[in-house]
Amino acid sequence: MAEPLDPDMFAGCPPVAAPVRIGDKWTAKIIRCLESGARRFTEIQAPLRGITPKVLTESLRAMERDGLLTRTPYEEIPPRVEYELTDLGRSLLEPMNAGCEWSRKHLAELMHARETWHAATP
Amino acid sequence: MAEPLDPDMFAGCPPVAAPVRIGDKWTAKIIRCLESGARRFTEIQAPLRGITPKVLTESLRAMERDGLLTRTPYEEIPPRVEYELTDLGRSLLEPMNAGCEWSRKHLAELMHARETWHAATP
DNA sequence: CAGAATCCGGTTCGATACTG
DNA sequence: CAGTATCGAACCGGATTCTG
Numbered sequence: 001m002a003e004p005l006d007p008d009m010f011a012g013c014p015p016v017a018a019p020v021r022i023g024d025k026w027t028a029k030i031i032r033c034l035e036s037g038a039r040r041f042t043e044i045q046a047p048l049r050g051i052t053p054k055v056l057t058e059s060l061r062a063m064e065r066d067g068l069l070t071r072t073p074y075e076e077i078p079p080r081v082e083y084e085l086t087d088l089g090r091s092l093l094e095p096m097n098a099g100c101e102w103s104r105k106h107l108a109e110l111m112h113a114r115e116t117w118h119a120a121t122p
Numbered sequence: 123m124a125e126p127l128d129p130d131m132f133a134g135c136p137p138v139a140a141p142v143r144i145g146d147k148w149t150a151k152i153i154r155c156l157e158s159g160a161r162r163f164t165e166i167q168a169p170l171r172g173i174t175p176k177v178l179t180e181s182l183r184a185m186e187r188d189g190l191l192t193r194t195p196y197e198e199i200p201p202r203v204e205y206e207l208t209d210l211g212r213s214l215l216e217p218m219n220a221g222c223e224w225s226r227k228h229l230a231e232l233m234h235a236r237e238t239w240h241a242a243t244p
Numbered sequence: 245c246a247g248a249a250t251c252c253g254g255t256t257c258g259a260t261a262c263t264g
Numbered sequence: 265c266a267g268t269a270t271c272g273a274a275c276c277g278g279a280t281t282c283t284g
């Protein structure tokens with residue numbers, strides 16, 4: 001869990017690449033960020049390319065409310081807050097992996113169908 | 123495929139019960155409707171409780187565009203159109219089943235966490 | 245029967261600026 | 265560092281009405 005997150009870890013995952021979605025737009029990626037252990041706010045923010053603090057906070061709060069992760073603030077200056085997956089949150093990795101495997105196998109086919117679509121319409 | 127669809131087949135699947143989503147709001151349910159064979163527009167519409175023709179058309183067109191199903195109109199009066207899953211569309215059943223299994227196992231836990239949330243905030 | 249056309253409201257998401 | 269506050273745009277999804 002000490003390893004820093006690769007800022008480009010989601011380079012190959014544009015929104016279009018997710019016909020299988022977990023929760024809202026960011027939930028699945030946040031779970032991936034926490035897969036290898038607890039992380040701080042800015043650590044999670046980095047790979048999520050351009051997510052605003054507001055939206056990240058909203059997503060994290062919703063996930064905390066649903067019991068997917070825990071939020072533990074430390075009374076320090078400067079402040080430090082750590083987010084960590086619960087067992088429930090970790091259990092989502094299973095359907096997530098099924099979705100990822102589907103994308104790896106079939107997404108190219110879907111994208112191809114989508115692109116050749118305009119060829120056959122008035 | 124001759125069996126009519128149960129109009130209540132999605133009674134236990136409110137939107138809140140789908141932290142794992144396939145495509146848009148209706149895609150997964152439409153796939154379920156077509157799982158056992160080709161269906162007509164109104165056949166699909168019935169179990170989808172209150173979906174408007176506009177939204178159903180949009181969903182079906184998007185799925186056709188993505189190669190998930192085929193649309194075959196018959197030149198009759200009154201008109202008849204049949205929708206049928208492609209192999210690609212059928213392949214989505216695998217991640218869908220993974221998502222359904224997760225819900226069966228863990229959704230109650232998530233809902234419980236969500237409800238007991240307000241007990242611990244100022 | 246299987247839709248098309250039009251209008252509309254809510255939620256989601258983001259940009260920007262500010263703070264303990 | 266880890267947020268909050270405000271504003272606004274975009275994107276579904278839905279209601280209603282009409283038609284070949």
